[in-house]
Amino acid sequence: MEPEAFEPKIVAFCCHYCAYSSADLAGSMRIQYPPNVRIIRTPCTGRLETEYFMKAFENGADGVLVAGCLEGGCHFVEGNLCAKRRVNYTKDLLEEIGMEKERLRMVNISAAMARPLADIVIDMVETVRKLGPSPVKQNSSSKQESRK
Amino acid sequence: MIVAQRKSIPDLLEIIKNHKKILVLGCGTCVTVCLAGGQREVGIIASALRMAAKLKGLPLEVEELTIERQCDNVFIEQAAEAIKRNDAVLSLGCGAGVQAVAERYTSKPVYAGLDTAFIGILEERGVWTEKCAACGACVLHQYGGICPVTRCAKHMLNGPCSSSHEDRCEVNPERQCAWQLIYKRLKEIGQLDRLKETKPPKNRSHSQDGGYRTIIREDHRV
Numbered sequence: 001m002e003p004e005a006f007e008p009k010i011v012a013f014c015c016h017y018c019a020y021s022s023a024d025l026a027g028s029m030r031i032q033y034p035p036n037v038r039i040i041r042t043p044c045t046g047r048l049e050t051e052y053f054m055k056a057f058e059n060g061a062d063g064v065l066v067a068g069c070l071e072g073g074c075h076f077v078e079g080n081l082c083a084k085r086r087v088n089y090t091k092d093l094l095e096e097i098g099m100e101k102e103r104l105r106m107v108n109i110s111a112a113m114a115r116p117l118a119d120i121v122i123d124m125v126e127t128v129r130k131l132g133p134s135p136v137k138q139n140s141s142s143k144q145e146s147r148k
Numbered sequence: 149m150i151v152a153q154r155k156s157i158p159d160l161l162e163i164i165k166n167h168k169k170i171l172v173l174g175c176g177t178c179v180t181v182c183l184a185g186g187q188r189e190v191g192i193i194a195s196a197l198r199m200a201a202k203l204k205g206l207p208l209e210v211e212e213l214t215i216e217r218q219c220d221n222v223f224i225e226q227a228a229e230a231i232k233r234n235d236a237v238l239s240l241g242c243g244a245g246v247q248a249v250a251e252r253y254t255s256k257p258v259y260a261g262l263d264t265a266f267i268g269i270l271e272e273r274g275v276w277t278e279k280c281a282a283c284g285a286c287v288l289h290q291y292g293g294i295c296p297v298t299r300c301a302k303h304m305l306n307g308p309c310s311s312s313h314e315d316r317c318e319v320n321p322e323r324q325c326a327w328q329l330i331y332k333r334l335k336e337i338g339q340l341d342r343l344k345e346t347k348p349p350k351n352r353s354h355s356q357d358g359g360y361r362t363i364i365r366e367d368h369r370v
Contacts (some may be wrong), residue, residue: 051188054195091191096157097200136199 008062008128012037012121013052017075019067021111026118031099033118034125037065044068045106046079053090053104060137063128066106067117073110080108100131149178149269150242151276152185152262158195161204163259164197164238168207171234172197172261173227173249175241182276184262185240193240193261210328218245224252229254284354284361290342292333297350299326302322305347 014020020041026033042048045068056064066087068080084106091101107120107125155163164170172194180186194210201208213230217223218241227249231237236257239246243264250258266278281298287305288295297303301319308327311318315328334340355361 049188051191051195053197054192058195058199093157093196097196098203099199137204 006129006133008036008125008133009060010037010063010065010124010128011056011061012039012065012067013042013045013048014039015068015075015080016041016043018069018105018111018113022109022114022117025111026114029114031114031118033121036125037121044075044076044079045075045083046072046081048083048086050086050090050093053087054093057094057099057103057134057136060134061138062131062134063103063105063124064123065121065124066104067120068108068128069105070108070110099135102127103131103134112131134137149181149267150244150262150264151182151241151268151278152242152263153182153321154184154189154193154240155260157193157200159191160197160238160261161200161206163261164208164236165206167235167257169209169211169233169235170197171211171213171227171230171237172232173218173237173239173241174212175218175245176214176216177219177237179240179242179245180214184244190240193238197238218242219248221248221252224249228253269306282355283350283352285351287347287350290345290347291330292337292339294330294333296324296326296330299329301326303320305350318337336339 012019014023020039023039034102045066048066053064053066066083068083069075071080074080087104091104094101094104105124109117109120151153172190174180174185174187174190176186183189190212194212197210198210211230211234213227215223215226218239218356231253234256236259237249237253238259239249240261241249242262243260246258246260267282268276268278268282271277278298280295283297287297296305296307300307301317301323303310304327307330308325309318312325312328313321315325317323331340331343334342
């Protein structure tokens with residue numbers, strides 16, 4: 001029997017004002033994209049902290065996608081710029097740990113960009129598929145203690 | 149406040165390498181404000197350590213806890229149970245916090261997860277600057293509230309030196325000359341005559357001399 005093909009699990013943090021709406025639009029337009037992404041709606045990507053990305057990886061995500069508004073177009077002025085800096089910080093942290101930083105990506109799109117969103121998801125899934133399953137998941141042996 | 153920054157994950161792994169169960173202990177005071185050792189950073193560092201250990205195939209259990217203040221026995225007590233059920237403590241407190249926890253729980257190894265850097269302030273978002281060298285004999289009243297001991301690269305009490313350019317420090321041209329700032333401030337508050345006094349060499353015996361310092365207030369002792 002052939003081993004099951006690896007299907008990456010990708011957590012996509014999507015801003016309510018752009019990426020989430022464009023995902024909605026993609027659905028209305030019947031644009032197909034891989035079902036590997038688990039979309040989490042956020043009020044703004046500026047709401048996201050390093051901790052969120054780390055916990056996503058720790059709990060089994062093979063990749064994390066952060067999709068915020070176009071630069072200059074944030075509903076809260078600079079939330080997406082804050083997110084960009086935090087994503088970059090987390091990428092450095094992933095490298096320190098020994099994980100590929102390509103597993104985390106930030107993109108900027110508008111609510112009307114349904115087709116580009118689908119292309120981004122396709123590309124992200126392919127990138128992570130090439131990287132293989134998250135090494136954290138593969139070597140998972142110790143149990144995570146609950147946060148006190 | 150005391151400003152610190154985290155050690156790298158490989159350094160932390162090296163520090164805790166002989167232990168299988170560790171407690172990452174945060175502090176809710178200074179290091180929370182400087183985004184180095186508060187509850188959020190405890191979560192990030194604990195996650196990073198768990199992931200790094202898994203990648204290396206090391207068995208490691210990490211528990212997270214943040215107490216209000218690590219340099220105070222009243223608050224350290226709240227960590228007693230968590231410390232008891234772990235092999236070691238990785239403290240994200242400042243140097244004082246690490247030592248306070250270590251003194252309290254003598255049978256457990258307590259390691260520093262941060263590099264404590266200085267006493268400073270938040271200059272702007274994400275930027276902290278040293279303001280006080282804790283020299284033990286404050287001279288700020290003489291210099292318009294700007295400390296030459298900390299902020300002048302040459303620690304000059306009778307400045308400026310001859311090498312500042314415009315208002316820039318010759319040691320680091322990106323920084324303002326502390327003495328330029330002192331002059332401007334004293335002029336603004338009408339105390340320029342303070343600069344006419346020649347200050348004697350600073351008495352350094354109040355700091356970094358004869359070991360650690362102690363302050364005793366008899367009126368508060370029991």
